[in-house]
Every structure is written in structure tokens, then in C-alpha cells.
Amino acid sequence: MRRRLIDILFASVVIGALLAAWELGVAYGYLKVYQFPPASRIAKGFVDLTTVGFPTGITVWSHTATTIGRILQGYAGALVLAIPLGFVIGSSRVLDKMTAPLIVFGRSIATLSLLPLAIVWFGTGELTKIVLIGYGCFWVMLSNVIAGVKYVDPVLLKAGRAYGASGIELARTVVLPAALPRIFAGARMALGVGFMVIVGAEMIGTVEGLGALIMEARTFYRSEITIVGMLIIGVLGFAISTGLMWLERALVPWGDPLAGVRR
Amino acid sequence: MRSSAQSNMGAAPRLAADQATAAQPAAPAIEIDRVTKTFADRAGSGITVLDDISLAIAQNAFVSLVGRSGCGKTTLLNILAGLEAPTSGAVRIAGRPVKGPGQGQGVVFQQHALFPWLTALENVKFGCRKRPISRAEKEDVARDLLALVGLQDAAAKYPREMSGGMQQRVAIARALALDPDILLMDEPFGALDELTRIELQDELLRIWQVRRKTVVFVTHSISEALVLSDRIVLLAPHPGRIARDVTVDPPRPRVRSDPRFATLYDEIWRGLSQ
Amino acid sequence: MKPGRTSDILLGLAGVAIVVAGWELLVRGGAVDPKLFPSPTMAFAEAAERLSAATVAQHTLWSLYRIVVGFLLGAVAGTVIGIAAGWYRGIGLVLRPIIELLRPIPPLAWIPLAIIWFGLGEPSKFFIIFLGAFFPVVTAAYVGITSVDPVLIRAAQTFGLRGPGLLLRVGLPAAAPDLLTGIRIGWGLAFGILVAAELIAADRGLGFMIMNERNTTGSVAVIVVGITLIGILNLITDWAIAAASQRYIGRWHGR
Known part of the structure; x- marks a missing residue:
């Protein structure tokens, strides 16, 4: 102590x-103040951001809300697609082998390299940003769900069958709980990817959102506001991933929250 | 020296008789002088793990420390190894106070503690890296020791490619590579299956005869201590102290079914149950 | 009973073939506008027409140059700092809160500061990629060195090893598997970041190549080929790193 x-x-x-x-x-x-704004100036920047806003009128809260909104839409879309798909692929050996190279490749594509293509398809508006976040989260989530389902301890499956479970019941009572720790690990990793992508996506074609805020502040030589924006992104990412960890501990009390992170 | 590792059940310790007499002379190999060890616990007060332990161990003796969990036998061994310092009291090896590890104490741990990134041979060579001998000599020493534990053919294997018994043999060879005066062993066979365990006990006795070391051996197993030791020191827990000091006199080579062991076994069990 | 590796590979190839053929057929059949999403053969033909191999190679080399420099700086700094923070208590006490504070900030969020500090040239790109590699590596190095089995340290001490010798001969090799995992993650992250950095401020490199095509309302084919090329580069280099680290630690550490 x-x-x-x-x-x-x-x-x-x-x-x-x-x-x-x-x-x-x-x-x-x-x-130089401009290059290295000290703590006092950063604090003042934060106050400015909460009262006046930057650009004038858009306060830090609305930037944050915009960013969270975008992340959540893309993230939720990715989860909704990836979880059922992962279950189907993970429970079939043939499908798993057939999709393995595609998934590896999908993961290897740098999400932001899709930006030009996404702009051609969806314009520079909201949809592009949400699709990019969704893309990044999707592959991470998908490969974790597949791994979770695929690597369920065969002894547990045997035990489940020995007690008469099969089909949907086996999936619900054995496979799902056994795969949950990995699914949660995937959900946390995917969120990290989402944060990474949003910053890049918001640097183009918008003045709202934290990514836009830090970029915009630089062009107006307000480096302290850039730093405030960065810190908020960091705190937000940290807070959400901690929140997910709590949720995981509540829902999967038998799992090791660090499993899958260290591989 | 040419014994094969797998079938040395009958390897006769020929030197048994002079061993016993050699153990008599005055200068002890190890002197433990009123050693006390206290750990601070969370509340800030101390827990006494070892309370006023005094013990003299003769040259070339084989002494076992036996006791229940929590009696401080591993702590005592760590103090002898110089890995932990006593809170008060002193330990002397060959008359010199122990100030840290590497003063001629070879240690074999319960988990083999081999370096996973080194092969069997490299692990043994690691044992003699601080010895003032040439590179070539180190290589020779290491190969000889691997042969001594019957693993000359496993020199290039990594620890994870070896069985538990082989790993522990390499660990013994590595400790011997230091050319130590005393060998400290902390439940070295505790994690092995019964058959491998018996095999390694015989192996250890053979090595002890050939290399003439003072051995301090920590174990949970009364029968293991009986087969191996000249003397068994029983430790009692809370706080750790010496409960009893038993001389094991059946002559060597010993047979596991020697009826004298049964009497000693009972005596030790009673000593532990007090 | 155990299915062979060849059948796995064949299944994988079949999966890829189905997707590529399906894509090709959809476009050829008129279900998708080739201007918006060209088929693989069309994209490749069109890209080959618009760009010479030399141009693509030049952009590729620029991208690789940036990523290698930034990654090496990040990996070296991450290793040194992570190991120091994990091995020396005092250093860890000061550095850990700072690292923990900065780690959740995505590397891309540093772009404005990088421009303020280093201008629009190469150094700011090195810096962003450096960050991408640094954080995974520093975390892995710290975790690796702090989870070295204490019994190995004790064993080494009984052979008279201490101080820097103990760190080099026992701490580092024991931390190597974790460290190499971090290095691999760091490389992947550095790759993703590089492209983003090049999208935003660059006049060469693969990221620039595809963004420029969009900005000049050029051909979607070039963008598709560029994206694929970046993905393949990422994949190949990742395999190379995995293979190299497997060569080093595979035999003693296992998979």
C-alpha cells in the first residue's frame, strides 16, 4: 500500500x-507556442472549445457526438453482418477453407485506401465515412467470430452431445457461450479500427467531427485545439474500450478479458 | 560412467562407505546460523517464514528438507542459493558468508527453468559461462555432463522437444556445469511421473557418488527423502522451524524395499504430524 | 482422416475463383456499370493502358521507402523504450502513464501536429508511420519483458549473471516471441497508416496514385488496381515477416 x-x-x-x-x-x-503549446494553453483551448466552439458555433460536444454517431453506425453495421456470417463460415469446414484467402485479403486491404473508391461511389458525404468504418470493423470482427466458432473445444462439443444437445440447441448452449470471449475480443479490436479509420475519413470533405476539428484547427494555426481534439479522441477510445471490457466481464464472467489480445 | 540413462536402476553407489566417514570432519560445507526470515504482509506487519534456524551440513552429505507447504523450505533453499537475503542471521558456505548467487551453489528448480531458446548443449554451456576456462573446454565440459546424465544424443534438442525427465536431467547437468561445491535442489522431481521419478532418483545418486557434491534436497515425499538422504531435516510450519533431525542409516546401495525404511517412514510421519 | 493441406489450398483457390468469376460475370452481364466498378480483367487492361509499369513501380518504391524508414524507427524506439520501461522500475513508473495516455490516440490524429512540427515533406510521413509501428511494439515489448518467467531470471542469477548481461542474455530472448508479435502488428498498422498519410498530403506514392486518380476524375480501374496492389504488398510483406520470425523462434517457441 x-x-x-x-x-x-x-x-x-x-x-x-x-x-x-x-x-x-x-x-x-x-x-514556439505554435509548435508546442504548453499545458496551460491547451487547457484554455479546451475552455474555448466548450464555450465558443471551433469553427465558431460548433462546440466540442457536437464534434464528439458527430464522431461517435458515425463510428456507431459503421460499427453496428459491421457487427450485424459479421456475427451471423462468421457463425455460418465457422461451423462449416469447407466454407471456412474456401473463404480463408478472401478474408485474409480483405483484412490486408488498408481500409483508407478505399477512400477514393468510396468517394466515387457514395460521394463525400456521411455514407462514405460510415461505409469505411464498417469495412474496417467488418473483417476484424468476422475473422474473430470465425475463430471463436471454429476453435470451440471439441471436448465441450462432445459433452454437449452426450447430454443430448444438437443442432440449434448445441449452437445456443455450447458454441455461442464458448465463442463469446473471442467475439468480444474481436468487438474490442474492431472498435479500435473504427477509431483509427474515422480520423482519416473525417479529414476529407467535412468540418464536423473530431477528425475534421484537428485538421481544421491546424490550418488556422490553433495547434492547442488540435491537441485538445487528439486528447478527446484518445480519451473516448479509452473510455469505450474500457466500457466494453466491463460489459464483457458482466456477460462473459468465465472468460479472460485479455484472451485474444495477446494471441 | 558408461551407464545408459534409461536402465541404470541398479547403478551401485560404490563409494557409499567412505562417504559416510568423509561426512564426519569438523569443517561443515554449509553453516546456517540463527537464520530468520520475515516478509512484510499487506497490513504492514511481518509474517515470520523462518524462525531462528541453525543447521550445519557436512561435506559431501546428502540432506533432505521435508515439511508441509508453508514451512519455509523453499525460502531456506533460496537463502542458501543467495537468491534471497535472511532478515537476520547468516549463512556460510565453506566458511565464507553467502552474499549472493554464484558463490559455488548450483541450483535445480522444480520447473526445469531451462532457457527455452537454447538447446540442451547450449543450456549446459550457459552453466559454465563464468568459469575461467577456454571456449573449447566449456564445450567439452558441457558434452561430458550431457553424457553423464545420459543425453549425449539430445544435445541439439530444445527444451520443448524433450520430455519432463529429460528436461530435468539437462537442468541437473547445467547446475553441475558451474562446478559447484554444493547442489541445491528444490523439489526437482516433483512434477515428474512416478516411474521417471524413480529413474532420476537413481541417476542423481549415481551422479552424487561420481561428482562428490554436498546436496541439499527439498521434497514433499518422505520415501524420496529416505531413498536419497544421509539425513532428513523436518521443518514445521508457522513459523518455519526445525522439528526434527533424522539420520538415515541404512547402508548404500539401498533397496527401496529395505524394511528399515518402514520404521523410519513412521518416525518421520509422526514427526511431521506433531 | 486428417484432410491434407493440398485440399485446403484447392478449396481456397476455388473460393477466390468463384468470387472473381462472379464479379466478372456481373459486370459483363450488365448488372453493374463498369465505369463505377470494372470487372477484374477490364480494370487490369484499363490500368495497364493508363499507367506504365515504371510509374507504378516508382510509386510503389516511394511507399515502401517511407514505410520502411518509419517502421524501423518505430520498431527500434518501441523495443528500447518498452524493454527499458519493463525492466527498470523507475523508468517504467514515469514512462507508462505517458505511453498509456498517448496510446489510445490513433496515429492518423497526429497528422496535423506532424505537419506543424515537420512540415509537409517526408519527415512528417516518417513520423506518422513511426507512431503506427511504435505503439504496438512498445506495448508488446513491455508485456514481453514483464512476463518473463521469474524462475528463468533466478536460474540465470545462480550462474552469476546480473545487470545488463541478465537483460541481454535472458530478458531479451524471453521477451522475443511477444516482441515479434508486436512487430508484426506494428508493420500491418504502419501499412494502413502510410496509405492514409499519402492520401492527405503527398505528391507520390501509392496512396497519392489512387487519390490523384479520383481527384482528376480519372479511371476507377486505376483505383481498383491500386487498392489491390496495396493489399497484395501488405500481404506479402506480412508473410515475409511471419516467416522470418518463425525461423528465429519457431523451433524453440513453437507456433
Whole structure:
């Protein structure tokens, strides 16, 4: 207990000193404010963003809401498609082997490289962004669902059959619960991909959303607002993935939340 | 020396008689002098794991530490190895106080603790890396030791390609590569199946005869301790202390069915049950 | 009973063939407008007509150059920092909160700052790719070095090893499998990021090649071929890294 307290104290003193040095470095002109806005300026940027907004009128909350909305639509679409499809592919050896190279290839395609194609098809509006997020999440989700279904411990399947379960009942009572930990791992990884893609997607053709905010702020030399935007994206990503971890612990109390992350 | 590893059940420890007499002289190989070990627990107060342990172990003796879980036998072994420091008291090996590992203590752990990225031969060579001998000599030493444990043909195998028994043989060879005066063994055969275990016990006795080391052997198994040791030190838990010191006198080579073991077995069991 | 690898490969090929043939037939049959989504043969023919092999090769080399430089910087820095933070307590105490704070920020979100710090040239692209490789590698290195089996450390200590020797001879090899996994993830991420970085600010490279085609309302065929090319490059390099790391750790670590 005491050791831990000392650790935290030590870390905060060192990090505090670094922040102070940064602040002083700017004050004495060793660092340019524009390039390295110090903590105090970033804090002021945050206040500006919540009151005035940037660009004027669009506050940080509406940027955040826009971004979350886009991610959730793409993410939900990917989940709705990938989970049933993954179950079908994962439970058939032939289908699994037939689709394996396609899935590997689908995953290898850099999602954002689809941006030009998506613009040709869907224009520069909302749909393009949502489709890109959906694409990125879909493959990660799909390969995890397939793996989850495919690698259900055969002993569990045997046990299930021994107790008379088969068909849909076996799938519901044995395969689904056994595959859930991996499905959740996939859901968390997919969300990470979604965050990654949204930032890139929002850098083109919009002024709303956190990705647009950080890009736009740079062109107006408001680097502190860029940094605030980045931090919000980071916090958001962290918060949502922690939330999913809690959800997973509640729904899959028997699973190891880190399984599948370290492979 | 030419014995095959798999069928050495009868390998006779010829030196048994002089071993016993050699164990008599005054200068002990290991002196444990009023050693106490306390760990801080979460509440901040201490848990005493070892309480005022004193023990002298003679040159070339084979001593087993036997006790229930929590009696501090592994902690005591770690202190002898120099991996942990006692809270108070001192340990001397050949008269020199132990300040850390690598002072002539070879250690064999319960899990083989072989380096998975090194082959059997490389693992054994690792054991003699700090010895002041040439590269070529190290290679020779390592090959000789692998032959001693009957694994000359497995030199290029990685630990994961070996059975549990083979892994533990390599671990013994690696500890010997240090050319230690004393060999500390922490339940080395605990994870092996019964048959492999018997095989390795005989193997160990043979090596002990050939290499003449002082051995401190931690085990849960009374029969294992009886077959192997000159002397069995019983430890009692909470706090760890010496409950009893039993001399095992049936002459070597020993037969597992020797009726004298039965009497000793009962005596030790009673000693542990107090 | 155990199905052979050849049948697996044949099934895989069949799957690919069905998709490619289906796509081809849909377009040829008039169900899809070839201007919006050309069939594989059409796309390839049209792209070959519009772009010379030398141009494509040049863009490819530029992309590879950027990714290799950025990735190497990120992998080296990630390894050093992750290992140091995991091995030395004091360093870990200070660096971990900083890394944990920055890690959830997607590398692409650094693009504006990268431009502020390094301008629009190559260094800002190196920096973004560097970040893409850095975070997976630093995490893997940290996890790897902190989960070294303590009994291996103790065993090495009994042979008189300590300090940097212990780190180099025991810590690093024991962390290698985790580290290599991180390196592979880092490479994949770096690849995805590279294209994005090139979409936004570049005048050469594969990302630029496809975005430029869109901006000049050129041919969808070139975009499709470009996307495929990037995917294949990613796939091949990933296999190469997997094979190389398998060569190093495969025998002692297993799959």
C-alpha cells in the first residue's frame, strides 16, 4: 500500500516537472507556442472549445457526438453482418477453407485506401465515412467470430452431445457461450479500427467531427485545439474500450478479458 | 560412467562407505546460523517464514528438507542459493558468508527453468559461462555432463522437444556445469511421473557418488527423502522451524524395499504430524 | 482422416475463383456499370493502358521507402523504450502513464501536429508511420519483458549473471516471441497508416496514385488496381515477416 503511494508520488513529481519545464521553455522562448503549446494553453483551448466552439458555433460536444454517431453506425453495421456470417463460415469446414484467402485479403486491404473508391461511389458525404468504418470493423470482427466458432473445444462439443444437445440447441448452449470471449475480443479490436479509420475519413470533405476539428484547427494555426481534439479522441477510445471490457466481464464472467489480445 | 540413462536402476553407489566417514570432519560445507526470515504482509506487519534456524551440513552429505507447504523450505533453499537475503542471521558456505548467487551453489528448480531458446548443449554451456576456462573446454565440459546424465544424443534438442525427465536431467547437468561445491535442489522431481521419478532418483545418486557434491534436497515425499538422504531435516510450519533431525542409516546401495525404511517412514510421519 | 493441406489450398483457390468469376460475370452481364466498378480483367487492361509499369513501380518504391524508414524507427524506439520501461522500475513508473495516455490516440490524429512540427515533406510521413509501428511494439515489448518467467531470471542469477548481461542474455530472448508479435502488428498498422498519410498530403506514392486518380476524375480501374496492389504488398510483406520470425523462434517457441 505505502509502496504504491510512493510510486504514484514519484511518477507525478517527474511528470509534473516535465510539464513545468515545457511551460517554462515556452515562456522563455526556447519553444514556439505554435509548435508546442504548453499545458496551460491547451487547457484554455479546451475552455474555448466548450464555450465558443471551433469553427465558431460548433462546440466540442457536437464534434464528439458527430464522431461517435458515425463510428456507431459503421460499427453496428459491421457487427450485424459479421456475427451471423462468421457463425455460418465457422461451423462449416469447407466454407471456412474456401473463404480463408478472401478474408485474409480483405483484412490486408488498408481500409483508407478505399477512400477514393468510396468517394466515387457514395460521394463525400456521411455514407462514405460510415461505409469505411464498417469495412474496417467488418473483417476484424468476422475473422474473430470465425475463430471463436471454429476453435470451440471439441471436448465441450462432445459433452454437449452426450447430454443430448444438437443442432440449434448445441449452437445456443455450447458454441455461442464458448465463442463469446473471442467475439468480444474481436468487438474490442474492431472498435479500435473504427477509431483509427474515422480520423482519416473525417479529414476529407467535412468540418464536423473530431477528425475534421484537428485538421481544421491546424490550418488556422490553433495547434492547442488540435491537441485538445487528439486528447478527446484518445480519451473516448479509452473510455469505450474500457466500457466494453466491463460489459464483457458482466456477460462473459468465465472468460479472460485479455484472451485474444495477446494471441 | 558408461551407464545408459534409461536402465541404470541398479547403478551401485560404490563409494557409499567412505562417504559416510568423509561426512564426519569438523569443517561443515554449509553453516546456517540463527537464520530468520520475515516478509512484510499487506497490513504492514511481518509474517515470520523462518524462525531462528541453525543447521550445519557436512561435506559431501546428502540432506533432505521435508515439511508441509508453508514451512519455509523453499525460502531456506533460496537463502542458501543467495537468491534471497535472511532478515537476520547468516549463512556460510565453506566458511565464507553467502552474499549472493554464484558463490559455488548450483541450483535445480522444480520447473526445469531451462532457457527455452537454447538447446540442451547450449543450456549446459550457459552453466559454465563464468568459469575461467577456454571456449573449447566449456564445450567439452558441457558434452561430458550431457553424457553423464545420459543425453549425449539430445544435445541439439530444445527444451520443448524433450520430455519432463529429460528436461530435468539437462537442468541437473547445467547446475553441475558451474562446478559447484554444493547442489541445491528444490523439489526437482516433483512434477515428474512416478516411474521417471524413480529413474532420476537413481541417476542423481549415481551422479552424487561420481561428482562428490554436498546436496541439499527439498521434497514433499518422505520415501524420496529416505531413498536419497544421509539425513532428513523436518521443518514445521508457522513459523518455519526445525522439528526434527533424522539420520538415515541404512547402508548404500539401498533397496527401496529395505524394511528399515518402514520404521523410519513412521518416525518421520509422526514427526511431521506433531 | 486428417484432410491434407493440398485440399485446403484447392478449396481456397476455388473460393477466390468463384468470387472473381462472379464479379466478372456481373459486370459483363450488365448488372453493374463498369465505369463505377470494372470487372477484374477490364480494370487490369484499363490500368495497364493508363499507367506504365515504371510509374507504378516508382510509386510503389516511394511507399515502401517511407514505410520502411518509419517502421524501423518505430520498431527500434518501441523495443528500447518498452524493454527499458519493463525492466527498470523507475523508468517504467514515469514512462507508462505517458505511453498509456498517448496510446489510445490513433496515429492518423497526429497528422496535423506532424505537419506543424515537420512540415509537409517526408519527415512528417516518417513520423506518422513511426507512431503506427511504435505503439504496438512498445506495448508488446513491455508485456514481453514483464512476463518473463521469474524462475528463468533466478536460474540465470545462480550462474552469476546480473545487470545488463541478465537483460541481454535472458530478458531479451524471453521477451522475443511477444516482441515479434508486436512487430508484426506494428508493420500491418504502419501499412494502413502510410496509405492514409499519402492520401492527405503527398505528391507520390501509392496512396497519392489512387487519390490523384479520383481527384482528376480519372479511371476507377486505376483505383481498383491500386487498392489491390496495396493489399497484395501488405500481404506479402506480412508473410515475409511471419516467416522470418518463425525461423528465429519457431523451433524453440513453437507456433
